[in-house]
Amino acid sequence: MNDHSTRAIPPAPTTSAVWPVLFLVAVAGVCWAVTVERMQGMDMGPGTDLGELGWFAVVWVTMMAAMMLPSLAPMAVACSRGAEGGGPARTLTRTGVFAAGYLLMWAAFGVLAFALVEGVRSRDVGFLAWSRGGQYVAGGVILGAALYELTTAKRTCLRQCRDPRLLRRRPGLGGGLVMGVEQGGFCVGCSGALMAALFALGVMSITWMGLIAGLVAIEKLLPSRLVATGATAASLALLGAAIVLAPEHVPWLTIPASM
Numbered sequence: 001m002n003d004h005s006t007r008a009i010p011p012a013p014t015t016s017a018v019w020p021v022l023f024l025v026a027v028a029g030v031c032w033a034v035t036v037e038r039m040q041g042m043d044m045g046p047g048t049d050l051g052e053l054g055w056f057a058v059v060w061v062t063m064m065a066a067m068m069l070p071s072l073a074p075m076a077v078a079c080s081r082g083a084e085g086g087g088p089a090r091t092l093t094r095t096g097v098f099a100a101g102y103l104l105m106w107a108a109f110g111v112l113a114f115a116l117v118e119g120v121r122s123r124d125v126g127f128l129a130w131s132r133g134g135q136y137v138a139g140g141v142i143l144g145a146a147l148y149e150l151t152t153a154k155r156t157c158l159r160q161c162r163d164p165r166l167l168r169r170r171p172g173l174g175g176g177l178v179m180g181v182e183q184g185g186f187c188v189g190c191s192g193a194l195m196a197a198l199f200a201l202g203v204m205s206i207t208w209m210g211l212i213a214g215l216v217a218i219e220k221l222l223p224s225r226l227v228a229t230g231a232t233a234a235s236l237a238l239l240g241a242a243i244v245l246a247p248e249h250v251p252w253l254t255i256p257a258s259m
Helices: 003-007 015-038 053-068 070-080 084-122 130-148 152-162 172-201 206-221 225-245
Strands: none
Touching (some): 070 172, 084 172, 130 172, 130 225, 152 206, 172 206, 206 225
């Protein structure tokens, strides 16, 4: 066997790398199942009623776990390094703590989004009705998310989400929690605009959840960052323009006036 053929065989993943990935994918799968079951028939399109804060917070965190945890896997693997000596139990515990810290930041984002949406609604702003200016507001939010893809803030946060070497290592379970919070902050900075677009499309829509989750995964896992962000920006720009100009022709969009 020549040297070239030997080098062409990729190394097998280590056990310490496999456990965090399996854990996050399993948790995400359960959360997808729960989300689909809980949100059947709840999509009212842009302006969907968010319900009470407690109920929304639980649903939101479940949604974020379903959408975001699979693409967190490379960072979770990096966080778990050093915990191999305790076996799979220690590796999984550190991964779980890291994921909890990460989701804590998304929970904070959800609470702030809830407060903003309900605060605007409490003022009974008439032009936000879909039959008046609602479609332009929704389209504008999505176009804003497209523009954010091209900013320095987006580029900086995405680099922190794509490169495990930039993860600041901290010892112990407490350190794992802090690492998760820090990573969650970068992820909110990276994908918060995409979640704003989800609110504009219909936050209780399983279909839009899946599509936004796909864009997040592409940005974090596709080898070329420029291709990923360019494709996401173009997709959002096209979607936002379509909602402004011809929302009735946008697939999977529930128009509030039709309810």
